[in-house]
Amino acid sequence: MTVFSGNTDPGADNTSNSITHILYIMKENPVTLIAFALFGFYVLSALFGQQLVPYDPLASDSENVLQPPSLQHWFGTDPLGRDVFSRVISATRLDLLIAVSAVAISFVVGSFLGSVAGYWGGKLDIILSRTLDTIMAFPIFVLAMGIVAALGNTVENIVYATAIINVPFYARLVRAEVNIRRNAGFVQSAKLSGNSDIRILALHIFPNTLPPMMVQISLNLGWAILNAAGLSFIGLGVRPPTPEWGIMVAEGANFIVSGEWWLAVFPGLWLMLAVFTFNLLGDGLRDMVDPRQRT
Amino acid sequence: MSPRLRAILLRLVQAIPVVIGVVVISFVLTRALPGDPAVYFAGAAADEESIAQIRTSMGLDKPLPIQFLQYVADLLQGDFGQSVYSGQPVAEDLANRLPASLELTLTALILSCAIAIPIGVLAAKNPGSFVDQLCRILVTAGVSLPTFFTGILLIYVFYYLLGLAPSPLGRLDFLYIEPDNVTGFYLIDALIAGDWETWFASLKQLILPAITLALFTLAPIARMTRAAMLSALSSDFIRTARAAGLSDHKVTYGYAFRNALLPIITTLGMVFSFSLGANVLVEKVFAWPGIGSYAVEALVVSDYAAVQGFVLAMALLFVTLNLVIDLTYSVIDPRIGFDTK
Numbered sequence: 001m002t003v004f005s006g007n008t009d010p011g012a013d014n015t016s017n018s019i020t021h022i023l024y025i026m027k028e029n030p031v032t033l034i035a036f037a038l039f040g041f042y043v044l045s046a047l048f049g050q051q052l053v054p055y056d057p058l059a060s061d062s063e064n065v066l067q068p069p070s071l072q073h074w075f076g077t078d079p080l081g082r083d084v085f086s087r088v089i090s091a092t093r094l095d096l097l098i099a100v101s102a103v104a105i106s107f108v109v110g111s112f113l114g115s116v117a118g119y120w121g122g123k124l125d126i127i128l129s130r131t132l133d134t135i136m137a138f139p140i141f142v143l144a145m146g147i148v149a150a151l152g153n154t155v156e157n158i159v160y161a162t163a164i165i166n167v168p169f170y171a172r173l174v175r176a177e178v179n180i181r182r183n184a185g186f187v188q189s190a191k192l193s194g195n196s197d198i199r200i201l202a203l204h205i206f207p208n209t210l211p212p213m214m215v216q217i218s219l220n221l222g223w224a225i226l227n228a229a230g231l232s233f234i235g236l237g238v239r240p241p242t243p244e245w246g247i248m249v250a251e252g253a254n255f256i257v258s259g260e261w262w263l264a265v266f267p268g269l270w271l272m273l274a275v276f277t278f279n280l281l282g283d284g285l286r287d288m289v290d291p292r293q294r295t
Numbered sequence: 296m297s298p299r300l301r302a303i304l305l306r307l308v309q310a311i312p313v314v315i316g317v318v319v320i321s322f323v324l325t326r327a328l329p330g331d332p333a334v335y336f337a338g339a340a341a342d343e344e345s346i347a348q349i350r351t352s353m354g355l356d357k358p359l360p361i362q363f364l365q366y367v368a369d370l371l372q373g374d375f376g377q378s379v380y381s382g383q384p385v386a387e388d389l390a391n392r393l394p395a396s397l398e399l400t401l402t403a404l405i406l407s408c409a410i411a412i413p414i415g416v417l418a419a420k421n422p423g424s425f426v427d428q429l430c431r432i433l434v435t436a437g438v439s440l441p442t443f444f445t446g447i448l449l450i451y452v453f454y455y456l457l458g459l460a461p462s463p464l465g466r467l468d469f470l471y472i473e474p475d476n477v478t479g480f481y482l483i484d485a486l487i488a489g490d491w492e493t494w495f496a497s498l499k500q501l502i503l504p505a506i507t508l509a510l511f512t513l514a515p516i517a518r519m520t521r522a523a524m525l526s527a528l529s530s531d532f533i534r535t536a537r538a539a540g541l542s543d544h545k546v547t548y549g550y551a552f553r554n555a556l557l558p559i560i561t562t563l564g565m566v567f568s569f570s571l572g573a574n575v576l577v578e579k580v581f582a583w584p585g586i587g588s589y590a591v592e593a594l595v596v597s598d599y600a601a602v603q604g605f606v607l608a609m610a611l612l613f614v615t616l617n618l619v620i621d622l623t624y625s626v627i628d629p630r631i632g633f634d635t636k
Contacts, residue, residue, distance in 0.1 A: 134316030141572025
């Protein structure tokens with residue numbers, strides 16, 4: 001891992017040194033440790049949750065309708081008698097999948113656009129920056145709504161919409177990071193040794209943008225989960241009876257005024273904790289990457 | 296022409312390409328509808344002939360650049376299209392519902408500034424203190440809160456458990472009559488009418504959604520206030536001011552805070568953009584009859600003209616707001632010039 005390579009050419013980096021540094025940060029900041037543990041928990045829920053939950057998340061049971069939390073049903077049951085705990089855990093995979101794919105798309109597209117604009121500059125840079133400014137002129141959640149409404153109401157389009165609204169953040173970050181290094185000493189020496197522009201950009205400059213990008217990705221995953229859950233809360237994308245946190249909170253909202261709190265509270269808490277985890281993780285990664293910005 | 300006026304004019308000119316870009320994106324979104332818009336607008340029972348008629352009347356048979364010019368011409372006349380769902384022009388619908396959203400958003404922003412800015416200032420003045428820890432927790436927890444979830448929790452606690460809040464349905468309980476429409480803000484209209492009972496009733500409806508939205512906006516404002524105050528307090532001129540024996544109050548509020556205002560105002564603009572999005576969710580939770588819930592209703596019945604009209608209106612509102620913020624910079628800090636970029 002070349003997490004804290006800073007301004008130097010990667011490769012000259014010392015791996016064991018990095019690991020010592022990460023361990024040091026972990027010991028210094030137990031919150032980051034907790035964040036990593038929670039992150040592990042969510043990843044395991046996403047991978048194996050559907051196999052491990054006690055009930056089928058889609059199976060209704062007309063005899064156990066709207067039961068409050070008990071030993072049999074830890075998070076209670078919904079109006080169709082489905083087990084809320086099983087649904088909350090099974091939903092992890094879909095929610096994380098939407099967020100991860102959206103962030104992956106915006107990472108790839110944003111890195112490409114940002115690298116090109118930052119390295120070559122000129123007209124291309126101006127056009128790209130203006131386009132990104134325009135996208136950022138829309139309130140992001142509202143733009144996501146508009147995109148999903150225009151492309152059609154499906155889960156894939158939720159992913160695309162979330163990806164589009166996040167591209168400007170990546171592109172700007174990469175553009176700035178590439179731009180400050182395009183005439184750095186190591187780039188000039190690479191040029192003199194006869195490397196092509198594309199090779200220099202891809203193998204010498206771009207890896208340097210990865211540490212700040214990791215922080216951005218982690219924070220962004222939190223936003224992406226919130227965004228996707230928000231969209232499905234207003235009825236876009238995921239359809240019932242698919243278990244998904246946003247839609248479960250929306251369904252539970254109708255019962256909150258009559259006191260059946262567990263329907264909305266548990267999926268909401270799980271969603272909140274997921275976002276919280278990614279935010280803490282982002283802060284923790286920032287400490288590892290850039291000690292100056294420590295809060 | 297004074298340099299100040301020139302700077303302001305220059306900033307106004309800079310906003311033009313962004314507005315053009317916003318209109319282009321919004322045009323693409325309206326034309327990217329799945330399938331044929333003419334078939335969609337003609338309705339389910341339409342035959343070939345009426346579809347062709349609608350296509351001609353909407354100008355969809357013309358090439359795209361002509362369609363775009365037509366779209367811009369319509370927008371310039373304030374025509375945002377026709378809502379299939381309400382049967383009204385979209386612009387009219389939005390104008391009718393905008394005051395409700397603005398009342399909610401502005402109340403929330405005032406509320407969150409009133410809490411977040413003092414917390415941020417106190418946290419920066421006493422690093423490591425109780426307030427500083429509180430600020431840190433607030434900032435991390437605040438950004439993780441899904442607005443729709445906080446809204447539902449607040450309803451459960453204050454409506455169902457404690458019975459303090461009225462039922463979360465709209466701006467005013469059905470027992471009361473809306474105040475005469477002057478500004479569209481119920482709190483102000485009721486004051487003008489001198490009707491304290493209605494004023495209090497609409498305040499009661501407003502308080503929970505406003506708190507929900509305020510909790511969401513608290514974190515970025517507190518974070519930025521703390522950071523801006525920290526950097527202002529550690530600068531040379533503050534050291535000089537202290538060395539010159541100025542009072543602590545004067546140093547903190549007269550010099551440091553005034554210098555920290557600029558980043559805080561920038562954050563406010565960003566926060567406003569977030570809350571325009573969050574508004575949609577909060578309005579849905581509290582059945583608040585603003586433009587956000589209008590867009591959600593329109594989405595449910597696939598009324599795309601209304602949704603895209605809403606998206607465009609929000610973007611234009613946001614661009615205007617950013618313009619106003621940039622212009623206020625020159626009032627707050629006369630050193631700012633716009634031609635640096």
